[in-house]
Amino acid sequence: MLKPKVCVLRTAGTNCDKETAAAFKLVGATPELWHINSLLEKKRCLDNFQILALPGGFSYGDDIASGKLFANELKFKLAKELQEFICQGKLIIGICNGFQILVKSGFLPGNSELKQNVSLITNDSGKFEDRWVYLKASGKSVWTKDISQIIYLPVAHGEGKFILEDKSLLNKLEQNGQIVFKYCTALGEPARYPDNPNGSTQGIAGITDVTGRILGLMPHPERHIFSRQHPRHENLKGKKFGQGLAIFKNGVEYSIRTS
Amino acid sequence: MWYKIEVVDKSGIFDALGQSVKRGILGLGIKNVKQVKFIQVYNLLGSVTLEEVKSICENLLSDKVAQVYRILGVANKASFGSNAHLVEVAYNPGVMDPVEASVLKGIQDLGISGVTAVKTAKKYIISGKLSAAQLKTISEKLLYNKLIQHVVDPQISQGFLGHLPEYNFKLIIVELLSATSRRLLEISKQGQLFLNLNEMRQIQSHFRKLKRNPTDCELETLAQTWSEHCYHKTFRGNIAYQERQAVPALGNLAIKNLLKTTIMKVTKELNKSWCVSVFKDNSGIIKFDAKNNICFKVETHNHPSALEPFGGANTGIGGVIRDAMGTGLGAQPILNSDVFCFAPPDLAFNKVPRGSLHPKRVMQGVVSGVGDYGNKMGIPTVNGAILFHEHFVSNPLVYCGTVGIIPKDKSFKQTDPGDLVVVIGGATGRDGIHGATFSSGELTHESETVSSGAVQIGNPIQEKKVLDTLLAARDLNLYSALTDCGAGGLSSAVGEMGAALGAKVYLDKVPLKYSGLTYMEIWISESQERMVLSVPVKNIDKLVKLFAHENVQATVIGEFTATKRLELYYEDNLVCDLAMRFLHDGLPRIVKKAVYIQSKHREPKILLKKDYSVDLLKLLSHYDICSKEWVIRQYDHEVQGGSIIKPLVGLTNDGPSDASVTKPLFDSDKGIVIANGINFRFGFIDPYWMAASCIDEVVRQIISVGGSLEEVAILDNFCWGNPDKPDRLGGLVRAAFGCYAAAKAYGLPFISGKDSFYNEFNLHGKSTSIPGTLLISAISVMPDVNQALSMYAKAVGNLIYLVGNTRDELGGSHYYDLYQALGNVVPRVYFKEALASFQALSRATKKGLIKAVHDCSDGGLAVAISEMIFSGDLGAEIFLREAPYLSDNPRNDSLLFSESNSRFVVEVEKNKQKEFEKALKGRPFGLVGYLTQSKDLKVYGLDGKICINVATSKLKETWRAPLKW
Missing domain, CATH: 3.90.650.10 (PurM-like C-terminal domain)
Structure with missing residues (x-):
């Protein structure tokens, strides 16, 4: 069985690349860190990968708006190769800044013209916040397969409020099963601040494209791959892995099954 | 062509930034504000068509889901109704705005090439009935800081200044040989050299022997190197100490080098095998595991933070991160620790001296400055403390610390003659000039004008790029040594690296942000995000290419020599030629007087009570004790995935942790414990016991999270008043001896330290000192993080x-x-x-x-x-x-x-x-x-x-x- 290869794409200001790679490695993939400049020089190298990961950070300082400059780089310099990558049935995950990039480049929720129709804007609190949140999985994505209980992950962002162009799009995303994570309370009920840390519409924390193969989410699953990363890990003695690991496992297992 | 573009949130979108400003205005006591609307402004200059500008707006500058944009001509007199007030804030010329470079890059990515310059501004539309005076208060107290920004006058087009003047070389010689004592002091004062008469005389006699006058550059280089900030004159000098009525009594002492008598003595006597490099490099290094060492350094950035809290704290943390990056052959920063002292945030406005910012604004600025830099660099801020006292009103304390991890075989550096001097990272501008000497004098209400050049804003992404590429170059063994450009800029970095060898630098080769800088400005500029490497000639091409690939500039500006001289050129003109020996050992040794007299304070008469519930509640809401969650949440404390005992713990993650535990490697369960001890209140009574208590506190915190005393190293960080005043220095001596006693008793070696003096505020001739404050920072290795306790x-x-x-x-x-x-x-x-x-x-x-x-x-x-x-x-x-x-x-x-x-x-x-x-x-x-x-x-x-x-x-x-x- 071949180990799926993951391209962890980074640029100036990316800062969760190493832990994202570590998470993929832990579930049996072979991650490689690639700088965008290298990929733009050798675009066809993307063909060697089964999964593309856009990690968290502050690409180009999040100047102008979070993820905007990196999104434009993908959209205006690499769109063809990326669309091919997607058409081949391969996977993409964007975490935090990666989610912002996927949204602002139009890959999520996705349409053929790469037209941006949702956004992630400044938190209602007006500031960057780091806190742990409860998430309820729903919808259809290969990345969230069998995640049935509430999972607990940290968020750390200043621009994570999910909004949509219009209400009909929300219904469409609901119907298509494209809304895959919502912030909730510890008991799984709809969340208000601070359980919904940014004021996102309907508490939306993560979405997928229509195929379920491109995932974007604000919380950081790569920061909870071991149980000792849990804020109250002392009560979890005996458990080794954290609740974010299933997402990476799903992606890698899907790649193995389909390759 | 000049285009002014405004981007604003669509109606129906919650304007979070506008709301924050509104809260701030209400906090000023101005109640009749109805709404604040925030508008982002971009000024574009260049030969581009309106169509192209539209494309830039749609594809780059605005988010079409959330925002709308409009393109304005130069004239901009839009009306917002009689009760709407417009304030537009832009950066002053020469102040670096990282967004400008990003916008230019974004425009190029769109395939549009005609834009030559970008200027950003922030616009606020404040609705409500306000007097001109109220509007001025809002602007000055909340919206801008005149040291780096200005309010744009809508009547005058101020978007772009014309081209900055070119610089034509002219060598400046300072007439020193014939100068009288009075003249010597004038020269020191006018040049902001902060050199005293003894030092000026020493320089004079040196140049008399050489039978020539110094250049301005030579004089500056000496001032930078001899500054308290760089040379630590107080700690390394002689002190005549007297005391009365203190317990334990130290007696009257003639101290030769306080540092070696106390702090460094502990380390020497304990002689721990796991201490790898102490008091030598940019940070202290201890052993971590068989393959790696860890290093720790804590810096202060008090004076810049007093004047411009965001920028001061921003560049403070940026600087200490570079200390880790500049340790050995370069460490990977893995966590930050930040400790602040402010005046109480509810201090009455009339208690804030003229020329000082209100403590709440200082605190908000400092916190966002630290958050901005640490978060963007991807370094978790896992530990800290905040304390309050009125005497910090004009002189807050901002301690920033960074821990790095470094392979064992990369822990030492050595420059060889013939190696090239290479500057990497940001370009050099006029920012930060005189930071080192500025921090070696007291603040006055004029500091904001005299020393405004010392204030700057950081660019964390520039530093992140340097970090990413630097570590790649390190692992390929492409350079032989490095150091960061901190206080004193190139003058300190090159001077230090070449101290034992000699160096030749061609100042006209240094990449500049804009034209017009004199050779001396280039030499002493403290522009951020720069480091200096020594690179063997054979590696230079490979190294430059490696950096360039990730858009980092690496430029050869000179070479290390074997001449034991510091030689600087500008366009073939020799502008500085100093013997390294005089530069580094020429400082005259003087004896400072120190007196400590145990003072008597009022003993409160507190009657016995039956119930202390109210007292407990009052203590819990004391600013020192109360929750700092508002601050902590603004820092990313989870990035890198290693946070085990987090700063906020408990059932709902909001209790106050004692120390932090971090696991830096994915494949090892070894951890690092970080703790800090600070308590200036004890110092009012006796600095000796304050110091001992700080050390006791770090040990308590380490034990509390499940650590042990086996491998604990500590750092000292003194923030004190003017050490030329015997009473201030007396307290310092006692604190240093307290450090010795406690560290020795507990077996904790000091591995690095820092001192910041002249933390005094001079108002109408009366000088107020901050409380003499010692921060002890501790780092400890925990064999297995599964032992950690919350x-x-x-x-x-x-x-x-x-x-x-x-x-x-x-x-x-x-x-x-x-x-x-x-x-x-x-x-x-x-x-x-x-x-x-x-x-x-x-x-x-x-x-x-x-x-x-x-x-x-x-x-x-x-x-x-x-x-x-x-x-x-x-x-x-x-x-x-x-x-x-x-x-x-x-x-x-x-x-x-x-x-x-x-x-x-x-x-x-x-x-x-x-x-x-x-x-x-x-x-x-x-x-x-x-x-x-x-x-x-x-x-x-x-x-x-x-x-x-x-x-x-x-x-x-x-x-x-x-x-x-």
């Missing part, structure tokens, strides 16, 4: 112990502070007794006998227990009679609130009671109570009667309220 109460029925003796030591306590008194009986440290307790407790933790430990510090026993139970959402019944208490005059309040050192509150399961008590045998401890289902704190006094009874939720609310902004 401080919150875990389960009903578990037993609560108090470990360590309480004494009637209320001097400098927060309890006395409620009565505006200091008292005189400061907590001491009983080293032998304490060490035995620490060791016993640490053994008990290792055996798994303990569920939680909390350090007993600010606010004493009552506060410590409160914090444990409200973090675990439980109750407790506590019986004071059971506490180990050494007193001639036992009182409930003493026992509840005394801040005696070396104490812990410990939670133990019932079935571990015997084993725990056995482990603690012979140590002072008492079983003082247990955790209850009923969620309240009930404390029974020495007479057995209830003396505190408060609901847990009330304790928590009270503790969370003060800084819940």
Whole structure:
């Protein structure tokens, strides 16, 4: 069985690349860190990968708006190769800044013209916040397969409020099963601040494209791959892995099954 | 063509930034503001068509889901109605705005090439009936800082200044040989050299021997290198010390080099095998595991933060991160620690001296400055502290620390003659000029104008790019040494690296942000995000290419030589030629006077009471003690995935952690514990015991999270007043000796340190010093992070112990502070007794006998227990009679609130009671109570009667309220 290869794409200001790679490695993939400049020089190298990961950070300082400059780089310099990558049935995950990039480049929720129709804007609190949140999985994505209980992950962002162009799009995303994570309370009920840390519409924390193969989410699953990363890990003695690991496992297992 | 573009949120989108400003205005007491609307402004200059500008707006500058844009001509007199006020804020010329470069890059990515310059601005439309004076207050207090920004006058087009003037070389010689003493001092003052007469005379006689006058550049280089900031004249100089009535008495001393007599002496005497590099490099290095070492450095950035809090703190943390990057052959930064001292954030405006910013604004600016840089660099901020006192009003303290991890074989550096001098990272501008010398003098109300060049804003992404590429170059062994460009800029970096060899630098080769800089400005500019490497000639092409690939500039500006001279050229003209020996060893040794007289403070007369619930609540809402969650949440403390004991712990992640535990490597369970000890209040009574208490505090915190004393290294960081004043220096000497005593007793070597003097504020000729403040930062290796403990109460029925003796030591306590008194009986440290307790407790933790430990510090026993139970959402019944208490005059309040050192509150399961008590045998401890289902704190006094009874939720609310902004 071949180990799926993951391209962890980074640029100036990316800062969760190493832990994202570590998470993929832990579930049996072979991650490689690639700088965008290298990929733009050798675009066809993307063909060697089964999964593309856009990690968290502050690409180009999040100047102008979070993820905007990196999104434009993908959209205006690499769109063809990326669309091919997607058409081949391969996977993409964007975490935090990666989610912002996927949204602002139009890959999520996705349409053929790469037209941006949702956004992630400044938190209602007006500031960057780091806190742990409860998430309820729903919808259809290969990345969230069998995640049935509430999972607990940290968020750390200043621009994570999910909004949509219009209400009909929300219904469409609901119907298509494209809304895959919502912030909730510890008991799984709809969340208000601070359980919904940014004021996102309907508490939306993560979405997928229509195929379920491109995932974007604000919380950081790569920061909870071991149980000792849990804020109250002392009560979890005996458990080794954290609740974010299933997402990476799903992606890698899907790649193995389909390759 | 000039286009002005405004981007604004669509109606219906919540304008979070506008709302924040509105809250700020209400906080100023201006109530009739209805709404604040925020508008982002971009000015574009270049030959582009309107179509292209539209494309830029649609594809780059605006988010079409959330925002709309409009393109304005140069004239911009749009009307917003009679009760709407417009304030547009832009950066002053020469102030670096990283967004400008990003916009230019984004435009190029769109395939549009005609834009030559970008300027950003922020516009606020404030609705509501406001007087001109109110508008001015809002602008000045909230919206801009005149040192770096200005309000754009809508009548005058100010978007772009014309081209900056070119620089035509002219060598400047300073007439020194014939100068009288008075003239020497004038030269020092006019040049902002901050050199005293002795030093100026030394320079004069050096040049008399050479039979020539110095150039301005030579004089500056000497001033930078000899500055207190770079040379640590006070700590390394001679001191004649006298004292009266102090315990323990140090006697009258003739001290040769205070640093070597106290701080460094501990390290030498302890001679720990795991100390790898101490007091030599940019940070101190200790062993981590078989392959890696770790390094730690804590810096201060007080004066810049006083003038421009965001920029000062921003570049403070940026600088200390570069210290880690510049250690050995380059360490990977893995965590940050930040400690601040401010005046109380609710200080009346009329108590803020002219020329100073209000403490709330200072605090908000500092916190966002640190958050911005640390978060963007991807370094978790896992530890810190914030304290408050009115005397920090014009001179806040901003301590920033960084820990790095470095392979064992990359821990040392060596420059060889012939290696090239290479500057990497940001370009050089006029920013930060005179930072080193500026921090070596007192602040005055004129500082904001005289020294505004010392203020700058950082560019964390530039530094992140440097970090990414630097570590790649390190692993390919492409360079032989490096250091960061901090205070003094190139002058310090090159001067230091070439100290034993010699160096030749061609200043016209240094990449500039804009034209017009003189050779001297290039040499001493403190522009951020730059580092200097020494690179063997054979590697240079490979190195430049490696950096260029990730858009980092690397430029050869000279070479290291074997001449033992510092030679600087500008376009083939020799502008500086100094002997390295004179530069580094020529500083005249003088004897400073130090006097310490134990002062007498008012002892408050506090009547005995039946109930201390109110006092406890007052303490919980004391600014020093209350929750700092508002601050902590703005820092990413999870990035890199290694955070094990986080700064906020407990059932709902909002309790106050003692120390942090971080696991830096994915494939190893070894951890790093970081703790800090700071307590200026004890220093008012006796700096000796303040220092000892700070060291005791870091040890307590380390033990509390499950650590041990096996491998603990510490850093000293003194922020003091003017050391030329004997009383200030007297206190410093006592503090240094306190450091020696405690560190020696506990076996903790110092590995690095820092001092910041002249933290005084001069107003109308009267000088006020900050409280002499010592920060002790500790780093410790934890063999297995699975041993780590958090401080919150875990389960009903578990037993609560108090470990360590309480004494009637209320001097400098927060309890006395409620009565505006200091008292005189400061907590001491009983080293032998304490060490035995620490060791016993640490053994008990290792055996798994303990569920939680909390350090007993600010606010004493009552506060410590409160914090444990409200973090675990439980109750407790506590019986004071059971506490180990050494007193001639036992009182409930003493026992509840005394801040005696070396104490812990410990939670133990019932079935571990015997084993725990056995482990603690012979140590002072008492079983003082247990955790209850009923969620309240009930404390029974020495007479057995209830003396505190408060609901847990009330304790928590009270503790969370003060800084819940």
